Amino acid sequence: MLPPLKSLVAFEACARHQSITKAAQELHVTQAAISQHIKALEQYLGFALFNRENRRLKLSIRGQQYYPTVHQSLRAISHQTKALTHRNEPQQLTVKVNTSFCYYWLLPQLQDFCQRYPFIQVKLHTEDWPQLQANQTKVDIEIVNGQPSKELHSELLCKEYWIAVCSPEFKAQHNEELTQCALEQLPGIYVRGYTEGWHEWLSSNTLSSSPPLQQYEVDSTMMGLELAAQGAGIMLCRSLNALPLLQNKRIVVFNDSTISSTDCHYLQYERNHAPPKVTLFTGWLQQRFLALQPEKALIDALQR
Template sequence: MLKHWPPLNALRGFEAAARLGSFHQAAQELHLTQSAISQQIRSLENFLEQPLFYRSGRSVTLTDAGHDLRSTTQSLLQQLAVGIRRLEQYRKPNQLVVNTSPAFARHWLLPRLGEFHRLHPEVDLWLFTSFEPPDMSTQTIDLTLRDDLSAQAECSYLELYSDRLYPACHPSVLEQPEALRTTLHGEREMDWSHWLVEGGADIGQRSNGLNFSDPGLLLDAACAGHGIALVSQLLTQQARAQGLLAPLCEQSVRGPTWAWLIHRDSEGSPLTRSFCEWLLGALQVPAEP
């Protein structure tokens, strides 16, 4: 990391002059005088201790160092412009930022977002997914809904749904001999050791097979017919309805608890309230009195 950086205005002036091949045209584009552009580039050359342009009368051409800096500066300014434009989303008056896991977003929330938008078109929902729970005190998030949450300061915490887990696979896998079925392994409660600890029956699962750190990909693999998996009752509602999954037995075991955290600054917002009421209904959780 550099200890000292050239002024941004000098880099902008250099990029315009390098792209247009003219100090005069760069000055017109940036609404400056030609002498101001010349001074910016001279200061940049002094900072770098090498020339960036060959000057011949009114004509200028880039040196080898100038060509190199041109590509670097254009990339830098483009990334900066994209980043600044992206900040506009934080000024939207009706924006609601919701965090959840990729698995919940893809397998439960996404199929139902159309219904939420139809009921609440005024809410400009931004769905932010992450594999780890966010720090609500440092991130701009109104509500997070996950199965790996604990209470955080300045947030209200509510447990919403006690999940159940069961072994399942694509119906085509049921036609395979048990010895030929691949076992799909997940992490945390989706690991088969949890099934055994909770008293799950032996349904032919093996210790080897395919391993997944993302429960969403584990569910995708099971739906695609790659093997048998321990899956979430909540997240498989859509797949079961579409005939992509079939249970291997009637038994289920204790799963994770889904909960939400709502930041105190968002708790009284009508946007947050609309989303929470819809979510409680969709999860079939009775609202608190």
């Protein structure tokens, strides 16, 4: 038998907000009703889901284990319900997206979304730095490369790292310099716009070398990675967009040292206005990233 659905909904809202009051406001019921649902669920399961400390609600260890499954299941039901009830209403979804992310990650996955939700027409606007451009076109969702917006609802897609790459041929040709991390005489490929770079990577990994020559400077990671794959030089890049090229061995990591990036890719949309087409797309993309596991894939690529 399954636990009572109302109790699961109450538990999910309480766990997400860490507040009975906020959960009651969201579900339009009284705090007493929420408390009764939580108590009923705890009695059904035979263990406590929350620890109450100084009037604060915190998930217990078992509650932490239970929450992801409940949250994802209820979200999946919600998304599919919206998909079925809106299937006869063609809608256009406008997505503003970073050029490199669109090319390496979104386009290869987009056909799956359109097959699942054929009533949604996807319109893409690509820019190198979406959040820095004037938003002349009204969009439903932005996939930004940088920091989350304070004005919009933001969802992190995955954690990212800075890695040092080049082509397999370039690595073989300059193996001695790369092994010794003597980079200052090697041609470097630089991407405009990032606040982090070689100095942070070298310093964080206690390497005494100077950065490579600024032989090439480009607008996007996509152009930089293509130069690197062609053997033009070495490049410090973020792991997410480099991963597809690492997997097909067009580029390789010439030094295993990495640093965490302070900037990442985020999904952003209006806080108080998320129509079904937006929640369907964001839920789908988050699920795709859970399935693709880019962080694990990066570890696998670095260990080859």
